Amino acid sequence: MALIQTSLIWVAYAVAVVLLLAIAVIFVYIYQTPTDRAASVTTVCILTTSALLATVLLTPVDIALVSSTSHSSLGRKKHWATPDSVDSIVKTLEIVYYTLYSLDALLCLVVVPFTYFWYEEYDEDAAEHGEQTTGQRLWGAFKYTIAFIVFVVIIFLVGFFVPFAKKAKGDHRLDLDFFKHLLAENRGESALSFALGLLMLVGTIIYVLYTGAGLALLPVAMIKSAPSVSSPALAENTASQLESNRERQRQLEGRNEGRDDGLDSRDRRELEALVREERTLIRRERLAAESSGEDRHWLIKSWIKVEAVFRPLKLIGGLVLLVLALLIFVSMLITGVDKAKNSICGSHCGYILGYINIFQPMNYIFVKSSKVFPVDYVLFLLLVLFFFCASVVGIASIGIRFLWLTIFQIRKGKTSPQALLMATVMLNLIVLAINYSIAMVVAPQYATFGAQTFCDIEPRHPGEQPDCTHNNARIIPCTELSSNPAANAVCTPSVLSTFINRVTINFPFFGVVLFWAQFAFLAVYLIVFVTTLFKTPGLDQEQLDRDLEEEEEEGLLASTGRRWNATWQDITGRGKNYGTTTTNGERS
Known part of the structure; x- marks a missing residue:
């Protein structure tokens, strides 16, 4: 019976990993530019995204396995859950965690940088003339990657030799077996804990800025982003307007033939306005083609069709996500206040909370659902995907920046390989922060003991x-x-909670920063949420074409009003021409 239950849990995880692989493929193909695609970049991004999602989704497996050893209704271990059996389960989980964390670190700090420099080293002209060999390109990429390899070595050396927290070791409040187990570690575990804590710290900074903003942007944008006109209708109307515009230009130019003094001032101003409008209409024509998926990868075309099919559900989905985001906000705030007020050792151990003193809704939902596997697994999967999508939306909205300078923009179908690799690294680091946030703040009791x-x-x-x-x-x-x-x-505590608590209790600095960063996350969410109530930043192609946005503000691309059949036209690819208006106000 025990073997069957354990096997079912791992099978559910395997199914989820396959689903995550499909999500990673869709994510990469939707955002990368089709005209500048590299097989190495695509493969590494898909592999890295799948690995980071598989890492965070191991948490409910961890909780389900340790919870399966006991009868939650009876308060005792099952007959088969001998100490050796429990140790075997924990050891297996530790091996999987170590493997996934090591893979994430290797991909993030070595493989992705190497792929970045490998792509940058390619010289098309030199390759065509045989002046650049594969060996030269490999060495060029490797010599820049050496710095990252040295950085990884330094992290582990510092973690190996850095002293353990003396305050934590001398604190009589940590005399319980639970905390003694966290403090009794060797130098190898210290090095891994330090490296994990440092990467988690860097990821938390990105998590606060991007995921905090994305968590507020995603639901409100879904609610307020209804199409004013379908892409096929926009394309047909634009083509008709462009034809009328050019016909009017030909008429004005015809008047100029045979005249020595040229056009009069009124006709000249009109011609200049027509030329400006022509440029705007050409940009809008390109935008309509991109929105409808013309000359795009078949996966992107399919995704556009799927978006159109489910567009009527965006309002309902946005409201559901809005409620979920507010529930997460309230739950995190309650846990943060509870930890700050009732932590047994405060900053000495990273604000570890002995038990929940205030009712916390998210934790309550997960603890109750964990009694019937895989209900909690499905809920956890949805929660992780919500955080992941919020992170993607945050990165796409803000862009990859250094201070106030924008380095790369993340756009659907227009993201360069370099930007995609950098976004993948950022998501990798963010997932480490999401691991801490969910396990220690969103649902702390569930993530530590489940329903035990x-x-x-x-x-x-x-x-x-x-x-x-x-x-x-x-x-x-x-x-x-x-x-x-x-x-x-x-x-039996979960392996994930043991990892994280080991980091925070042995290196309290990490625990203090990670804990107070959660309040910064809530502050960013609140500021962006209040802002989006009055003005929602566009998350579609209109946001990405700045020139087009300026023309829209001038009224040249004014909306034709909301129409219910826009969705059907986007699905079928056929639009209805509602007539166009020329510069003189004549309707064609």
Whole structure:
């Protein structure tokens, strides 16, 4: 029975990984530019995105496996959950975590930079004339990647030799077995904890700025971004307007034939206005072609059709995501206040909370759903995808910046390979921050013990199961402060919570910064959310064409009004020409 249950949990994870691979493929192909595509960049981006999503989605597997060792309703271990069996499960999870974290670090710090420089080193003219060999290109990419390899080595060396937290080791409040287990580590675990904490710290900075903004932008933008005209109709109207514009230009130029003094001032002003309008209409024609998927990859065309099919559901979906985002905001705020006020050791151990003192809705939902696997797994998958999509929206809206300077723009179908690689690294680091945020702030009890409980009757002998059938027995949820010998025999913390708590308790600086950064995240979310209530930044192609946006403000590309059949026209690819207006106001 135990083997079947464990196997089902891993099978569910394998199915989820396949789904995540499909999501990674769609993400990369939608955003990369079709005219400047490189197989190496595409492969590395897909692999890296899949690995980072697989890492964060291992959390519910971790929780389900450790929770499967106990009867939550009885408060005791199952008959098969011997110490050796539990240790075997934990050891397997540790191996998978170490593998995924190492893979993420290798991809983020070595493989992606090497791919970036490999792409940059390509010289088309030199390659055509045989002046650039593969070996030269490899060496050119490798010599720039050496700096990143040295950086990785330095991180692990510093983590290997840096002293453990003396305050934490001398704190009598950490005498419980739960904390002793975190403090009793070797130098190898110290190096890994330091490296993980440093990368998590960098990722948290990006997470605060981009995911905080994206979490507010995504729901409101879905609610307020309804199309005013379908892409086929826009293309047909633009073509008709462009034809009328050019015909009027030919008429004016015809008047000028045979005249020595040229056009009069009124006709000259009109011709200049027509030339400006022609440039605007050409840009709008290109925009309509991009929006309808003409001359684009078949996957992008399919995605545009799918978006059109589900467009009527965007309002409902936006409202649902808005409620979810507000629920996450409230839950994180409650946990943050609870940790700041009731943490057993404060900044000495990264604000570890012994148990939840205030009702926290997200944690409650996950704890209750974890009693019936895979309900919590599905909810966790949706939560992770929401955070991931919010991060993508944040990066696409803000762009890749250094201070106030924009380095790259992330655009659907127009993202350069260099920008895509940098965005992938940013998402990789953000996922580490999401791991901390979900496990320590959004649903801390669920991420640590799941639905595990114990009964407060002490066992007759050390190591034995307590007699939970006793009339005075109380079933109590497992917490970090469970000092009862029965709790030590029943409660098994998740491997993820052990990793993160080990980082924060042995290197308190990381724990302090990561904790207070959550309040900065909430502040960014609140500011952007209030702003989007009054003005929603465009997340579609209109936002990306700055010149076109300026012309729209001048009224040259004024909206023709909302129409319900725009969705059907986008799906079928046929639009209706509603007539055009020339510069003189004549309707054609």
